[in-house]
Amino acid sequence: MDGSLAANATNKEIRLADYESPAFLVSSVDLLFLVEDNKVIVEAKSLYKRERSSQKDLRLHGSPYFALKSIMVDGVQVADSDYQVDDELLLLKDVPDEFSLEIVTELKPAENTRLEGLYESGGNLCTQCEAEGFRHITYFQDRPDVLASYCVRIEADKRRYPVLLSNGNLEEQGDLADGRHFAVWRDPHPKPCYLFAVVAGQLVAQSDQFVTKSGHSIDLNIYVREADIDKCDHAMQSLKRSMKWDEDVYGLEYDLNVYNIVAVSDFNMGAMENKGLNIFNTKYVLASGETATDTDFDNVEGVIGHEYFHNWTGNRVTCRDWFQLSLKEGLTVYRDQEFSADMGSRAVKRIQDVRLLRLLQFPEDAGPLAHPVRPESYIEINNFYTTTIYNKGAEVIRMMSRILGDVDFKKGIAHYLEAHDGCAATCEDFVLSMELASGADLSQFRHWYSQAGTPEIECSRAWQNGQMVLTIKQKVPDTPGQKNKKPMQLPLGVAWFDQTGTPVDTDTPSKFGIEEGTIYLDVKEEEQQFTFSNCPEEAVPSLLRGFSAPIHLHTDLTDRERSLLFQYDTDSFARWQAGQELYSSQILRQAENLEEDYFSGEVTQSIIAAMAGIIDNDKMDPAYAAELLSVPSEVILGQEQSVLDPEGLHTARTRFLSLAADQNWQTMLDRVRKLQTAENQEEKLVKGGRRLKNTLLEMMSHSLQYRAFGAEMVEAQFDSAQNMTDQFAALSIICDRSFSCKAKKLEEFYQQWQAHDLVVDKWFAVQAQSPDASAKGEMNRLMCHPAFSLKNPNRLRSLVSIFAMSNQLNFHAKDGSGYNFLSDVIASVDSINPQTAARMLAPLGRWMRLDESRRKLMKKSVASLLEKSELSNDVKEMAEKSLRTV
Structure with a gap:
């Protein structure tokens, strides 16, 4: 390898301070995808123009996952002596100031288990190019500040690949010889290559139309497997609501003739906002009452909205470099949160968003993986798609809206979009737009972008x-x-x-x-x-x-004062927070000394009485009542301990729920029966009623005095459920409480839904969360189940990540078996899909609040990963950073 190429190897740290604008720009890219039986030939023709006279050579990103077939500059084959190439870079020597570059590569998508670039999912071809997937398709300047217009032609066998899609508008399509056909797509909007997408396969579409406020009719299509076509209606209605909301709230219209969504079952992320051709994880598209819970429906609506909102905050204005990732993601998460709040309960949505932040981002900010909203360096950019970038980034945007007020904040958004339309911008550009539009001085506020940690x-x-x-x-x-x-x-x-x-x-x-x-x-x-x-x-x-x-x-605040706020606070979040602090204070105190009975005191009794008042209040939004009654999880409670005590927390929390269930049993039973027979309610109240009913059933299942009766009620709901929300809630309670019918109901559930991948994911997840002492053996058994696969990210997350993130009691087993289990799985997945493997590693970085014994065991499991040969840069970076100290 030439020394100049080796210096750019991918394990080199990339720093924000070293940013330089591209030496060459690309005005247009013409791509031809020739889809054949076991391979795809890609012909890429790009028009380049030198921007810095000092840069004579052109460096292009590539990867070892395709074969280079030919290179031509201005129609002339490039001599071997005029270029250098390795697994990661192509260097073209002394190129002209302006020229056309034609590169031909050969790909084998079926062998691409990384799910980056062009790959196969269920026999169909699709792409994932964010952040650096385009370099797995052809040699290119794979960076977000190189924007070009794209024209894409796809040719494939018509029977095997009847649907051919790419970005932009469909310009031409037709038949070819030998049973093949073609489609030509042109995107008039310049975009970085990470927004490129192509899909070819056997898909069917649910179609609709949306008419913008200026009268432009948009064709809407959601492409899925034929068996899933009956599960697309909610996604389509969510898309139309998103388009209407963005017009009403921000005055932003859609800018192409067509908006396509494709759902695939093998996907590293939740969804991808490729211009005009969103590619989604099936988890965030498919929903029916029989196979999806109310939470699933909410998630579909939120993610559909998120990807649509990216059309302006991410696509029309993109980020200059990946250090600015929160520019598009933090802003768009804020926008999808506000959309979901307007579509449902603002109070409940805010509580859910904060709970997620505390569950995932606060530990990240408190551990060795802490980083600012705008990081200063990275080795593998895929490792920075974090809750800090997304969720804390959204809170930074929300704070700006509070500081400036709604009117000036929206003026700032309008200024930002107008000033940078069609360009690659920075976080600084966004803050400056806010200042210019409002007259505010946000100099000190900028620290939120550069300083890590939770104040x-x-x-x-x-x-x-x-x-x-x-x-x-x-x-x-x-x-x-x-x-x-x-x-x-x-x-x-x-x-x-x-x-x-x-x-x-x-x-x-x-x-x-x-x-x-x-x-x-x-x-x-x-x-x-x-x-x-x-x-x-x-x-x-x-x-x-x-x-x-x-x-x-x-x-x-005293507990008496918190009790007052829990009853009377007029702010829905603050009232909920007062309750959370009351629950936590009692449970944490009991966990410190399990030999004493702290729950017989006046404070605990007043809390349980307040809970009874909430249960009996049928005037309150039932979804909000369910939030007020939800006791903090063991994971959340654990964050309040200076040294984590998983066993003590589990015991103390269970005791509290048992006491609340026994003392409020009749009140809960009466409310559950009313909710079971409620009729003729609007959808929002029906969903809220299910949420409250299942929250009460979960609490009732902890009763010591009425355990048999509670078990019968839960089993009866499982057997008679008319929707997935109620059936899965019952199964979750059965598994959590280890009722005698557990094995039978798990088998019935699997037999009923084994043909539905997303429901099978739930089946794995509910077992991964079980606090049973037999969890270690169960996890190993489930890893060998015929329905489990290391190659499918959804299945991995549903079993392994859920165990590590949610099953605090068993993941933190005293013998370190939970840590070793996770590190072993990560090592196995790394050779298949490094990006997914690296994202599974976060729980192994949370050793700072562990006792000395557990701390040593967790760090040892991380160290064992680093001893593996041929470890990917993705996992290596995360493992090394997981061992850092302050």
Whole structure:
């Protein structure tokens, strides 16, 4: 290998500080895909223009997963002496200032188990090019700041591949000799190669139309396997609602004649926003009442919306480099969250989003894999598709909307899209647009993009000179590579209540504004004081209303004051949070000393009484009531312990649920029966009613006094369920509580749904979460099940990742068997699909809060991975970073 090529090997760290604009730009790309029996020939013709005179040679990204057949510059075959090539790069020496480049490559999609570039799924061909998949198809400048217009011609056997799709608008199609046919697609909008897509296969479509507000008629198609055509209606309606919402809220119309979605069962991600041709994991398209839960329906709607919203925030304006990934993903997650909130319950959606952030992103920010929303370096970009980039990035956008207010925030969005339409932009460009549109100074706020870690905020009260003073201290914790950080600027939502639960009409300077009774404080220093006028001495603060910032909040609230907020707070999130803190405080205290009975005290009894009031309140949104009654999971509770005690938490939480079930049994039973017989309700209430009913059944299943009765009720629901929501909820309870019918119901469920891949995923997942002591043996048995495959990411995630992320008790087994199980699976998957293998590694980086014995065992399992020969860069980077200390 030539030294100049070796210097660019893929295990080299790539740094934001080293960014240089491309030396060459590409104006157009013409691609011809010749699909044959066991291979695909790709002919790529691109028009290049030099942008930097100092750069004489052209470097193109490639991979070892295709065969190079020929290279031509301006129609002339390139001599061997005029180029160098290896597995990763093609170097063309001393090229002209402007020229056409023609490259022919040969691919074997059926052998591509990495699911990057062009691959086969269920006999059909499809692509995944984000982040760096296009380089697995042909040699190209595979970077997001090289934008070109694309024209694609596909030729294939008509019987085997009747559907031929690519980006943009269909320009031409027809028959060829020998039973073949062709299609030509042209995308008029310049795009980076990561947004390229092609699909060929035996698919059928559910079709519809959408008319934009300017009168443009758009053809909508969702392509699936024929057996799945009856499961597309919800996805189609979600797409139409997304298009309407983006017009109504942001004034953004769709810009092509057709919008195509293709669902495939083998997919590394959830979905991909390729311009005009979205490719989806079947999990986020297919939904019917028989095979999908209410949560599945919500997820389909949210992901359909997310990918559609990318048409502007990601496609029309893309990111300059991959360090700016949150520019498109954080912004678009925020947009899909707001869309889902408008389509359903805003209160419930906010709680769900915060729960997900705390479950996945907060541990990431607190461990060795912590990184800023805009990372400073990476080795493998696929490893940075994280909850920090996506979900914390969305919270950064949400904070900006709070700071600026809705009107100025939307002005900023409009300015950003207009200023950068058709271009590759940066996070700085976005923040600058917000400043220019609003007049605000966001200089300090920019730290959210550059500093990792979750800020620790401490709030305390004092009565001084007849006024209430709220003191706020903040500290951004040290993370690997970052110490002694600067204070963040953040909006902290605050309100006050008197001892009767009545809101106090008060105000304070140093705020961003007041909205619906919430004062948003301008928190920006290591220590600040805020004085509130007309606020009585005994007033109780409601803090972090609406979860106004992604922080850890520590307060001086008493349990009695939290109980007041749990009953009377007018902010749906803050009320829920008060309940979560009450549940947590009692369970954590009991877990510290299992020999004592802390649940007989006054506080616990008042909590259980408050729960009874919520259960009996049929005026409350049932979905929100279910959230108020949901006790924090063992994983969430574990984050509150300085040293994780999985066994103590499991025992204490189970005891609390048993006590609540026994004391509130009749109240719960009465409400469940009412919910079971409810009729003639709108869909939202029906879904909420199912959620509340199943939450109550889950709690009732913990009853010691009525265990047999509870088991009978759950088994009866499983047997009589008319929808997947109720059937799977019953199966989940049966497995969690290890009822005697567990084995029988698992077998019945599998026999009923074995032909439905997504339902079989649920069958694997429900067993992976079981707290049974036999979990280790069950996991090994399930790995050998005929329906399990290491090659399918959905199946891997449903069994292995769910076990590692959700089954805290068994994953953290004292003998380290859970850690070894995960590391062994990762090693096996790495040779098949490195991207998926690397994403499974995150739980092995959470050793900082473990006891010394578990810590050594977990780190040993990671070290054993690093000893493997031929470890991919994906897994190697994640494993090495998992062992970092602050």
